[in-house]
Amino acid sequence: MPARALIHMPPTAKPGEVIEIRALIAHPMETGFRPGNTGGVLPRDIIRNFVCKYNGVQVFAAELHPAMSANPYIAFQTLATESGALVFTWEGDNNFAQTETRTITVT
Amino acid sequence: MRRALLLFVVAVASWARADDARRSGFDFMSPGTQAMQRDDMQNPGMLWVQDGEALWNAKAGARDQSCASCHGDAATSMRGVAARYPAFDAAQGMPLTLGQRIDTCRQKHQGGTALAPESRELLSLEAFVALQSRGMPIAPPDDPRLRAFRERGRQWFEKRIGQLNFSCAQCHADNAGQRLGGSVIPEAHPTGYPIYRLEWQDMGSLQRRLRGCMSGVRAEPFPFGSIEMTELELYLARRAAGMRIETPAVRP
Numbered sequence: 001m002p003a004r005a006l007i008h009m010p011p012t013a014k015p016g017e018v019i020e021i022r023a024l025i026a027h028p029m030e031t032g033f034r035p036g037n038t039g040g041v042l043p044r045d046i047i048r049n050f051v052c053k054y055n056g057v058q059v060f061a062a063e064l065h066p067a068m069s070a071n072p073y074i075a076f077q078t079l080a081t082e083s084g085a086l087v088f089t090w091e092g093d094n095n096f097a098q099t100e101t102r103t104i105t106v107t
Numbered sequence: 108m109r110r111a112l113l114l115f116v117v118a119v120a121s122w123a124r125a126d127d128a129r130r131s132g133f134d135f136m137s138p139g140t141q142a143m144q145r146d147d148m149q150n151p152g153m154l155w156v157q158d159g160e161a162l163w164n165a166k167a168g169a170r171d172q173s174c175a176s177c178h179g180d181a182a183t184s185m186r187g188v189a190a191r192y193p194a195f196d197a198a199q200g201m202p203l204t205l206g207q208r209i210d211t212c213r214q215k216h217q218g219g220t221a222l223a224p225e226s227r228e229l230l231s232l233e234a235f236v237a238l239q240s241r242g243m244p245i246a247p248p249d250d251p252r253l254r255a256f257r258e259r260g261r262q263w264f265e266k267r268i269g270q271l272n273f274s275c276a277q278c279h280a281d282n283a284g285q286r287l288g289g290s291v292i293p294e295a296h297p298t299g300y301p302i303y304r305l306e307w308q309d310m311g312s313l314q315r316r317l318r319g320c321m322s323g324v325r326a327e328p329f330p331f332g333s334i335e336m337t338e339l340e341l342y343l344a345r346r347a348a349g350m351r352i353e354t355p356a357v358r359p
Contacts, residue, residue, distance in 0.1 A: 004157055024146050029308075070309065071154065071308070
């Protein structure tokens with residue numbers, strides 16, 4: 001079952017308009033420093049990278065680190081240039097990879 | 108015009124608050140956490156709601172039925188349901204919490220296996236069902252069969268427990284609004300369960316929250332799904348009667 005993600009962005013925009021995009025994904029973000037129930041350290045399991053591409057062009061990227069909360073929420077802005085697709089990719093430990101696509105119409 | 112409308116809304120909201128001295132845990136939170144709860148796109152609880160909606164429509168169990176096969180659209184069939192739980196179940200001769208009701212329905216009508224307490228499936232379904240009552244006042248049923256249970260719940264609330272020898276009421280009724288360590292003590296109104304708690308980094312039920320307080324006063328917590336927990340839930344629902352449901356709430 002793919003991880004759950006919530007992405008909020010306007011479905012339409014004017015050319016040159018600044019749009020806000022908010023992306024929330026379900027992930028435990030286990031730091032790798034916490035002891036588990038048996039006393040051993042829980043292995044690290046975090047998202048390492050987040051990338052947003054707008055019609056193939058990278059418009060936002062972030063590196064994530066162990067101190068970040070579970071279910072990380074990332075909000076950023078970009079310029080609406082042309083109609084097309086925004087592709088969101090999260091990658092992390094244990095071969096975690098999730099891709100979500102949202103379309104925008106610019107008129 | 109918009110400004111006048113806003114002023115009117117603010118006036119009504121403050122009037123409603125003045126009328127009722129009780130305050131939800133929401134009112135004690137920082138503006139940042141409040142904003143997180145208000146915005147469904149920021150509220151991590153919505154991830155569970157989204158799951159719950161998928162589970163509602165997914166066929167499961169030996170009978171290959173979904174919740175929707177019987178109940179249809181949750182927006183109409185489940186509206187107000189969470190507001191009246193826990194409720195008495197005649198078949199089992201005891202009150203059931205919303206989670207137990209969902210699980211019973213699942214076993215009886217879908218032929219499914221029991222869902223573990225605090226499992227993602229159960230919390231998701233509970234959050235999805237409770238969301239349908241968001242904004243509605245908590246309306247505990249006036250069922251005479253519930254009276255004895257609710258009364259025992261009140262006794263649990265007022266009974267001193269644990270090595271620290273505290274009752275729920277000593278903090279959450281007598282000293283609500285004061286500070287315990289760095290945190291404000293809320294009034295213990297279960298308005299938004301299941302909640303996304305930042306401390307847990309996870310979703311959790313009212314019973315998980317109650318157990319947290321019990322181990323905090325160094326008492327042995329009641330087990331999940333025990334009748335004592337249901338009794339406490341019944342009393343808390345009566346105490347919060349009329350307050351608005353906020354599910355899925357965010358709490359610090």
